[in-house]
Amino acid sequence: MGNMRAKNPQGAIQMFSKRFYCGLSERIVDVPVDARIVKTGFDPEISRFNFQLKDLVRTNQIASARKLFDEMPYRNTCSVNMMVSGYVKSRNLFHARELFDSMVSRNEVSWTTMIGGYSQNNQPKEAINLYNEMCRSGVKPDHITFATLLSGFDDTTTLKEVHQIHSHVIRFGLSSSLIVCNSLVDSYCKTCCLDTASQLFSEMPTKDSVSFNVMITGHTKYGFREEALKLFMQMRNMDFQPSDFTFAAVLGLSVGSDDVIFGRQIHGLAIKTSYVWDVFVANALLDFYSKHDYIDFAKNLFDEMPELDGVSYNIIITGYAWNGQYEKSFNLFKRLQVTSFDRKNFPFAVMFSVAATEQNLAMGRQIHAQAVVTTADSEVQVGNALVDMYAKCEKFEEANRIFANLAYRSSVPWTAIISIYVQKGFHEEALKMFKEMNRENVHGDQATFASTLKASANLASVSLGKQLHSSVIRLGLMSSVFSGSVLVDMYAKCGSMKDAIEVFKEMPDRNIVCWNALISAYAQNGDSEATFSSFTDMIESGLYPDSVSFLSVLTACSHRGLVEKALWYFNSMTQVYNLDPRKEHYVTMIDVLCRSGRFNEAENLISEMPFEPDEIMWSSVLNSCRIHKNQDLAKKAADQLFKMDALRDAAAYVNMSNIYAEAGKWENAAKVKKSMRERGVKKATAYSWVEIDHKVHVFTANDRTHPQTEQIRRKIDSLVELMDKEGYKPDTSCTLQNVNEEMKIESLKYHSERLAIAFALINTPEGSPIIIMKNLRACVDCHAAIKVISKLVGREITVRDSSRFHHFRGGLCSCEDYW
Known part of the structure; x- marks a missing residue:
């Protein structure tokens, strides 16, 4: 504050x-x-x-x-x-x-x-x-x-x-x-x-000191720091005595830059002119030091101030919150509560942000009660923070109730709910909120479009993404590198690399975020050579890679099985760029080693890393063990997963059961499935979706709910006849059910991605590309089948599963069958 x-x-x-x-x-x-x-x-x-x-x-x-x-x-x-x-x-x-x-x-x-x-x-x-x-x-x-x-x-x-x-x-x-x-x-x-x-x-x-104060503040507000500094020097040269407003304006100038020395010089001038003990000037100094992460220095100044007001407390409480020292922030807030300052002006919005970050619903509700008593909840900023807090604590009903009762709904509360929906994976709800926001003639800002573009990317709705792109251009937000980076990511996740590259090339300025968006786009789409060359181009442009850059190149290595190259990049993080690998880097590196069958090296890396292995890491190990038939390590990984209190999904149970089933150990497979049922863990339903004429069509395996079901099944049957002539043989090992071979083959025909492809073939012009999305990893048989289909229909078929993009053309896949 x-x-x-x-x-x-x-x-x-x-x-x-x-x-x-x-x-x-x-x-x-x-x-x-x-x-x-x-x-x-x-x-x-x-x-x-x-x-x-x-x-x-x-x-x-x-x-x-x-x-x-x-x-x-x-x-x-x-x-x-x-x-x-x-x-x-x-x-x-x-x-x-x-x-x-x-x-x-x-x-x-x-x-x-x-x-x-x-x-x-x-x-x-x-x-x-x-x-x-x-x-x-x-x-x-x-x-x-x-x-x-x-x-x-x-x-x-x-x-x-x-x-x-x-x-x-x-x-x-x-x-x-x-x-x-x-x-x-x-x-x-x-x-x-x-x-x-x-x-x-x-x-x-x-002119007087007010004239200069106004000009300095105006130029500072819009980022014209040099002009503001010249005005301040001109004011001093004309012997105008600085006032409390002058110090506030000039310290505001310092807050907007990294020039801490200049701010300290102003502090010295305030001491020399005895303004340092003016509560208004002292508060401006508190604001300056807290926003430059000198929070301890700010606290010392706070403790020495002969006079404090509500603003003093608000600044130091906010400073600790921004610094991530939430406990100190909350303790000072409790100290503020026993003062005689106007309770309505307490930093409720900041405390709600702390509660949201910590997902401390009890604390949030306690402070909410105080805000209601003081009527501070009617303030716009406090109301917006309340919506954000309840949404982040996954209390959507309460968030929506408060949102509906807001006297003034700017883009801020709309964006808060949209962004939380996106973070929690409720992408369709996020898009509904965005459409409702437009109906109420509320114009979104950069953050609104960023969240909505993420939703459209996750739903692979390229048509909506292009509409949003047009809105970003119309509202003049394209000059922002942030907007450009989000657009690159959106197009890449929708499988449209051509548009992603075009957006990147049109960016007037490119920072590390822009480059990371492009490098990640290539990595997601399995183009390792383009990933590596973009990484090199970024370095040659004068930018140093960060942890995000390395995660993308390691992902590209994982998709291609490039173990030595991955090890080189992983080691260069510490040896060349002085970056400490994070948990996600170790996860990717272990995935690279396991997928290549180098399990001993993977186990050594797990034992040496400064983190405890988590669900994602052991799940990656287990999946590779299934591919390489490593039952011993698979059992070890599965045991680690089964011990976890909050196992998020049934993937570990399903994988272990499948490993036993593939080995013909049906009794062991049944025991694993029984354990899964007893624990109440449910297997995620596999579904695929495709967007045709701005409408998303969703399919599950053996789905009969779609209005065009009969046409879809006829199309699949006709494709199967042609596929047989091309030499396609169903891989029934992908159907791990204890049923006869004929039933297994019939089951494979109607997997969700094949239903989506058949629907797209019926409803789109011949020769046009098809983009399919799937929430889980595609099976080996579907991968082989789609290769043959792409050759038969003469179309490019793109499938984005939970692991990566597969671009099928002329009977081949971009992954080169390594996935």
Whole structure:
């Protein structure tokens, strides 16, 4: 959480405007008594009541002020203005506007007070509408009116609106007013029009520290660090004394860079000017150090601060959370709870993020209860964090209930639910949410499209992926390397390497993430040569490979059985690039060795690695043991898997049962299956799907639910006749059931991927490519059958199973039968 004042260095302007028009104190107190009598219509009684009313408003006794106001025998415009300002101060805009609308006579103070109410409460559109109404009424705005109006402009304000107010400033002869010029410069900065802001700044007849603060903050916000730094140096050279806002603005400049030394120099200047003990400046320093991962330094400063406020706690709590020190973050939050600071401003959103990361539902619910009590759950950021927390804790019903009750649903909560659905594998639900989001005219951001593209990639919906690609281009997000990388990944997972390569080539800039996306794309599609050459090209471009880069090249080695090359890459991680292999690198390396039958080396590597073998690793060993008929190691791997408390699926039981079945040990196979049933582990249903005309069609083995079932089966029967003539012989060892040979052959014919292929052949033009997806590994017989089918129908058939891509052309497969 940042310091809110630090984000708005022109708060001084707002403060002046609010004092002047909400309290009305300066304009009243400094006027001589006889002038007040004249102002109240020469009625001393009204003047006396107005004095009492002003004191009640000043001390925020709004109920008492309204009681007095209602009891006044006579009132004038000043009386009503004060009551309106009281409601504005208490943020009760409904009663303020109700009273304002009832006024018979309004002066510039009346209009400006009400405009200020909307500006202070983040309603710039209402403020602009009221200002336009003021102009139509014939009341002339003054410099305070413009400063008040402009102070409420934010990121939702359009450049056209700023231009309109600027033209009015000129028309009313206020273009030389310092407070108005500062407000205009700030408004141009907020609408990302820095050129106009800079031009106006240079033309200003006079400047003060606020002028520089606004410009420094504006340039910092949009990443123009050098320009912001020049402005700061210019300010120092012109002998303007830095204020608390200056320090906040310049420290904000430091936060956006890796220049810690500069930030420390600003810290030194704050000490020299005695601003370091100002809580506002100290909070900006806390923010600077925590965001540069100097959390211990920030905590020391926090402990030394003579004055703390709620912002101080928010920053240090957030700093620990970002640093992954969740326990310290939570302990400080508990310490914050016993302070007298406004509980509604506690960092609930951060604590919900901690609960989400830790998947600590109990903690999340406890803090949720506190947020409800303080009504903080009605805040947009807190509501969004709640949705994210419950979704990540897999409480989708609660997440959706909170989401449905959000007063304002920006792209953030939509993206939170979409991304969690994708992470949990609920890709279809994610896409439904995205479509609903579009129906509500909510525009997604970069994160939204990243998650949705992942969903379309996992469903292999290339048509949806291309629609999303068009949206990314239309919204101007293609310049982001992140968007480009996600698109490369999407096209690759949909089997469209041509599109993936094209997207990569069109990227204006390429970082390590972009290169990794391309290297991974080639590896997934089994093109080892392209994987290795891309890895080399990346290094030659001046980038060093990271752990993701090496995982992709090791995967490529695994798909091709390139053991020596895999060992070379694995060893170069530590010896050349000083990278410690992670568990996933060991998993892939062990897979390479086992699949090549080098079980002794694999066992040595398992014993030497700094991790305990997990389910994925032993499952890989077990699968290779089945291929190489290594029953002894298979039993060892299976025993390790069966001991695990949270075995995720039945693959280990199925593999061990199949190993026994292939060896004709039906009794042992039956014991394994019995153990699986007793433990409640269920075999995952194999299914395949294909997208035709923007619709996904899903098939399971021996499926008869599809409307075109009869046509599909006729197509398969006709293909089988042609396949027999080509010499195809069914491999009945793939059907590990204790049934006769004829039944085994019949069962193989209707495996899910063959049903999907037959359906695609019926419903697509001749010669067009076919892309099939399968949730599990394809069997050996299906692999052999699809090779023959690709030759018979003269089509390229791509099958993506749980292991890799297989590209079948003319009777051959891209894997060269090593998979």
